[in-house]
Amino acid sequence: MAIRQENAGVWYHWGQAFCNMRKFDEAIACYDKALELSPGDPVIWRRKGFALLKIGRYDEAAASFDQALAIDPENATAWQRKGYALACLGEHKDAVACCDTALTLDPRHILAWQSRGWLLGVMCRYDEAADCYEAVLAIDPDRRSAAWHRERMRERRDLEALAVEIREAERFIEVPACIRDVVAERDYGNVALARAALRELVGRAEAVAVHRS
CATH class of the missing domain: 1.25.40.10 (Tetratricopeptide repeat domain)
Known part of the structure; x- marks a missing residue:
């Protein structure tokens, strides 16, 4: 050098x-x-x-x-910051690879974990993003921002799962507007209730179909 x-x-x-x-x-x-x-x-x-x-x-x-x-x-911070620059240029896949390299060099590099979590969230890979914030909390349990982002990733994962269940349910029933609205309005607080209600409605429709057959 x-x-x-x-x-x-x-x-x-x-x-x-x-x-x-x-x-x-x-x-x-x-x-x-x-x-x-x-x-x-x-x-x-x-x-x-x-x-x-x-x-x-x-x-x-x-x-x-x-x-x-x-x-x-072998400088982990340079890899992490290069990843951030690439992310801002929209090159998300390469940016994640830079974060991965940073974490190979320094598994406790909090900013690399946070950058990776943010990128995976942008890419709609919510479970993996939540795992990144979990890794941050394993290093620094008092980092409240990581806990907040972890929960947001889980909320987005569950909302996406509801959207998939709605599309599948449309083959059997007319999905009520109130359930659709949970997705349309990103009403994270009612996702669990909407999923439970939708599953019950689909279950009833399937039971009726079996009875008729």
Whole structure:
């Protein structure tokens, strides 16, 4: 790994100061100056990537993390942040792969678990997303945001299951509007009741059909 040239360190610390002040354009300019002097420093590439993320320049951020990873491929945070950049570009499958790499390197990387959970939720893979937030809670039981997101993923899973059951039930009965409305209005609080009612209605219809036969 390259040793940071002295003047590069000055520019790097200026970049850090601007980041702390949320002046990300100025920070990026400083990191660029530092990289002119120490292009083989993965820390500067990572910090530049972080600043680029903050101002929504996701393509450039991903490229900065690629540069960092070419020098230091075992940095879990660089993989996680590259995944976040790719997610913002809509490249969800590749973003999940980046999170997986980060977690292979550091199984207790909370941000990688959270990013993976968010991505899987976007991809409607709700059980897997809930498992990611469960992993966060195993590391930090007091992280309330993870508990909140885990429950939201379970709610979405159950709502999707109700939608599937409604489509299947339509072959046998006319599904009441009040049950359809639970899905249409995303009424998570009544999903369990709606599923139970729908199953009872389908059961009655099947019993009548058997009796008639």
